[in-house]
Amino acid sequence: MLARGSTIGILGGGQLGRMMAMSSAQLGYRTIGFAPEGDNVSGPLNDDFVTAAWDDTDALAAFAARCDVVTWEFENVPVDTARAIPHDKIFPDPHALETAQDRLNEKRFVESLGGRPAAYAKVDSSHDLIAAVDRLGAPGILKTRRDGYDGKGQWRIGSSRDAEGLRLPDAPCIYEGFVEFDAEFSVILVRSREGEIRFWDSTRNVHEGGILAASHYPAGNQITAQTDAARTLARKVADALKYVGVLTLEFFATHEGPIFNEMAPRVHNSGHWTIEGAATSQFENHIRAVAGLPLGDTRTIAPSIEMRNIIGSDIDDAYSFLSGSAYHLHDYGKAEASEGRKMGHVTRLQHNTRG
Known part of the structure; x- marks a missing residue:
């Protein structure tokens, strides 16, 4: 400690x-x-x-x-x-970074633990991409295997013609088949140095333009019904990596159960609601874990929560949220409010059914 x-x-x-x-x-x-x-x-x-x-x-x-x-x-x-x-x-061990930084290796690792990612194929050439589209179908998403976040390094492939006409980036890629899903959600856990694991409640995540726009709690019945299976996989991932700190896995909720999307070996945007909405936030518990302190309680402390990202120039009007007593504003202090850049977030907690 x-x-x-x-x-x-x-x-x-x-x-x-x-x-x-x-x-x-x-x-x-x-x-x-x-x-x-x-x-x-x-x-x-x-x-x-x-x-x-x-x-x-x-x-x-x-x-x-x-x-x-x-x-x-x-x-x-x-x-x-x-x-x-x-x-x-x-902390965590750098092997977690190594695993998460390559989308192909990440998916193979999760499969080895019994997880189900979207159908995928390795793409190193235009021929590989055309073959992947022929095998997995379209639409689908071509992604660089490394780097890229918030929708960057990704190209939607609507048909085989799109694949034939696309100039590939100068980097190894992966093609992912389209997943028919009803909702997106994340599982966020914290694991101590001794291997104790605690989970926060999952939220329903809404993305716009490849960027997380909002997270909602309660997440809805379909996500709730799939949370246990998703947590089982997340626990296996954390234990296999001997992880210490906060770990996030993102999932699609489908009629076949949870489909793994990607993991983030860190605190996560979809967990920002925990600052005000949980007994112990993801940030405090991450520090507790790496410092060797006892983990804090992860229970949710409000019946209804919404976290919304403030993107780009929307930060100019963000303080208007404070006219509502249930809102908590976080301004990240970024100087340049460029398009698509996360400038802050606002969390709304509803403590009773009347609003």
Whole structure:
């Protein structure tokens, strides 16, 4: 267990790191961030921030020496960067990053544990793509195997003609067959150093343009009926990775049961509602886990919750939400409100049926 006043290092400088730093301070810990030059909005919330390239081994070594434990706040931290931190200091194990960063390996890993992803095929050439569309059908989605989030690095394939005319990106790809689903949901868990696992309630997630727009609780009967099966897989994934911290798996709710979409080895946008809506937030429990503290209660504390992302220039009007007493605004402090960029979120808790 980390002593009071210990230092937690956070790889990454985005809003997730910002909220981790807040929870760390609440628990009496210092934080140091590490990320390349950029709009590192977590910087002002950390006690210190190191701006250096991911492959700057000297800077990483100096950073690690100042930290008692290290974690990360987004899944595109290079695996080599995470592995440069002494193994007994970094949580989760970098193998979780390595697994999640390649969509093909991720799906094969989940299948090995009994999970069901969407039908998929490896694509390294135009011939591969045409063959994949012929075998799996269209519509479907072509994705780069690495990088890409919030709809980036993805192309919808509506027909074999689309496949024939598409210029492939200069990167390994994967083609996923279309899944007929009724809803999307996520399973968010926290696993301690000792292997204890706790789950938050699942929300119904609504995406617009490939970006999470809103999460709703209760999630609805169909999702609730499939949550146990999804949790069983999530537990297997967490145990197989010997995971420590918060882990998220996203699913499609279908008439055949839950279909695995992807996993995120980190705190997750669809869990932001837990800050106000759960007894212990995903951010506090992540810090508790990596610090070796007892896990907090994950129960939901309101009968109805909505979390909505604030995208791009919508942040200019976000403070209008505060005229409603049930709303909680989180402004991430980002300077540039570009199209499609998550600038903040707002959570609404309804504590009674009258509103």
